[in-house]
Amino acid sequence: xxxxxxxxxxxxxxxxxxxxxxxxxxxxxxxxxxxxxxxxxxxxxxxxxxxxxxxxxxxxxxxxxxxxxxxxxxxxxxxxxxxxxxxxxxxxxxxxxxxxxxxxxxxxxxxxxxxxxxxxxxxxxxxxxxxxxxxxxxxxxxxxxxxxxxxxxxxxxxxxxxxxxxxxxxxxxxxxxxxxxxxxxxxxxxxxxxxxxxxxxxxxxxxxxxxxxxxxxxxxxxxxxxxx
Numbered sequence: 001x002x003x004x005x006x007x008x009x010x011x012x013x014x015x016x017x018x019x020x021x022x023x024x025x026x027x028x029x030x031x032x033x034x035x036x037x038x039x040x041x042x043x044x045x046x047x048x049x050x051x052x053x054x055x056x057x058x059x060x061x062x063x064x065x066x067x068x069x070x071x072x073x074x075x076x077x078x079x080x081x082x083x084x085x086x087x088x089x090x091x092x093x094x095x096x097x098x099x100x101x102x103x104x105x106x107x108x109x110x111x112x113x114x115x116x117x118x119x120x121x122x123x124x125x126x127x128x129x130x131x132x133x134x135x136x137x138x139x140x141x142x143x144x145x146x147x148x149x150x151x152x153x154x155x156x157x158x159x160x161x162x163x164x165x166x167x168x169x170x171x172x173x174x175x176x177x178x179x180x181x182x183x184x185x186x187x188x189x190x191x192x193x194x195x196x197x198x199x200x201x202x203x204x205x206x207x208x209x210x211x212x213x214x215x216x217x218x219x220x221x222x223x224x225x226x227x228x
Contacts, residue, residue, distance in 0.1 A: 011039045014104060015111055022155035025100045033096075036103040037072075043110025044068040048186075050121040054133050055188045062195060066186050073183075074176040075106050078168070085168050089161040101155045108151045112144035130188050131210060137187075141176070145169060177203035 014021045014036070048067025052060035083098045093101065120140065127133055152165050159165070180186060181203040183196065 007035055007039045007042070010035045011107060011111060014107055018104075018108070018151050019154045019157075022101065022104060022151065025097060025104065025155075033100040033103045036100070036107040040071070040103070040106040040110040041068050043107070043114040044071050047110075047113045047117055047120065050117050051124055051133075051137060051187060053121060053124040054127070054130070059187075059189055062189070063186055066183050070176065070179045070183055070186075071106060071109065073179050074172060075102060077175055077179075078172050081171060082168055085164040086156060086159065089156075089159050089164040091156055091159060101152075104155065105148055105151055108148045109144050112147055113140065116140050116144070133187060134210060142173075145173060174203075177207075181206040 010032075044067045045064045049060055049064035051067065052063030079099065079102060082102055083095055086093070086098065091098070120137065123133055123136055149165070149169055152169070153162065156165065181201055184201075184206065185193065185197060189195070
């Protein structure tokens with residue numbers, strides 16, 4: 001009799017036995033990709049909700065919706081390069097199993113971000129500086145990616161060229177920054193501002209504008225009015 005797999009049980013096994021889970025997926029054991037995607041969706045939605053408490057009100061809902069879109073949008077855009085890079089480096093996994101590995105990577109990221117959720121919530125409700133909160137989320141994102149990278153190393157144990165994974169993660173980071181910029185604002189939205197900001201902007205420009213505004217008008221930045 002096969003064990004009934006739930007989202008929670010699959011995420012718990014992924015967290016405690018990443019090598020066994022990745023190995024089973026590589027061998028074709030039917031661990032549903034949809035289960036990992038659902039788990040990642042829930043984790044990032046909850047994390048976005050906590051981040052939205054920085055402004056509160058409607059932004060709580062908006063941030064909880066935008067956070068999963070940012071991560072899944074990034075994963076979708078980086079999926080072709082993930083398959084091509086790993087295949088050129090020696091992976092013999094089928095496209096479907098490679099997608100499953102990427103889904104597991106997103107689930108690990110979601111679990112790691114959820115683990116830091118209480119800290120994100122605390123600073124969201126107790127800090128006025130959007131610049132501080134912005135850098136806090138950025139550092140948490142980097143920390144989650146560092147630990148999630150270990151999952152990829154476990155998922156591809158026989159990959160002779162590990163540098164392709166490091167290169168792909170760097171691409172994933174850059175795309176996630178641009179997705180966040182494209183879907184801005186996430187943490188704070190002025191009353192007369194739409195749910196999405198108009199106009200093209202690179203994440204370099206966005207980050208520079210936020211830091212420049214902090215030095216130019218620190219009081220406005222403390223109240224959350226960042227330049228987009």
